Amino acid sequence: MPFIQTEMIRLNQSFHTSAEAIDAAGEVLETAGCVSPAYVQAMHERQALSSVYIGNHVAIPHGTEEAKSAVQKTGISILQVPEGVDFGGQTAKLVIGIAGVDDEHLELLSQIAVICSDEDNVERLVQAKTKEEILSLFMEEVAS
Numbered sequence: 727m728p729f730i731q732t733e734m735i736r737l738n739q740s741f742h743t744s745a746e747a748i749d750a751a752g753e754v755l756e757t758a759g760c761v762s763p764a765y766v767q768a769m770h771e772r773q774a775l776s777s778v779y780i781g782n783h784v785a786i787p788h789g790t791e792e793a794k795s796a797v798q799k800t801g802i803s804i805l806q807v808p809e810g811v812d813f814g815g816q817t818a819k820l821v822i823g824i825a826g827v828d829d830e831h832l833e834l835l836s837q838i839a840v841i842c843s844d845e846d847n848v849e850r851l852v853q854a855k856t857k858e859e860i861l862s863l864f865m866e867e868v869a870s
Contacts, residue, residue, distance in 0.1 A: 751823025754803035768793030
């Protein structure tokens with residue numbers, strides 16, 4: 727998955743609320759030059775419309791359709807949250823922020839959903855000790 731770089735992975739994060747987690751995921755995307763601040767706000771709007779929690783301890787914050795213009799380049803931020811953070815009554819231990827140019831976000835969503843539908847994969851990502859370990863887990867799953 728070419729959109730993931732080690733500098734966009736954060737290990738051992740801790741958040742009190744899903745809003746804090748979304749802010750952090752968006753901030754990584756913004757710092758990497760993928761999105762403007764308006765996109766981070768749209769990530770909160772998306773969560774308000776329907777939870778971005780997808781199951782298996784994974785949440786995938788992303789912006790609304792209207793926020794497409796705030797995406798400068800496709801990217802993924804990965805936040806490892808070993809203690810978990812509450813997303814509407816569900817506990818997310820992996821928060822994956824995505825921003826996609828044109829329809830690339832749909833491809834990203836489907837690839838992430840495939841990887842994260844396997845509980846063992848999620849557990850390996852949550853337990854990973856290095857950013858490189860997380861990166862290689864994503865790469866090997868996409869390659870297979």
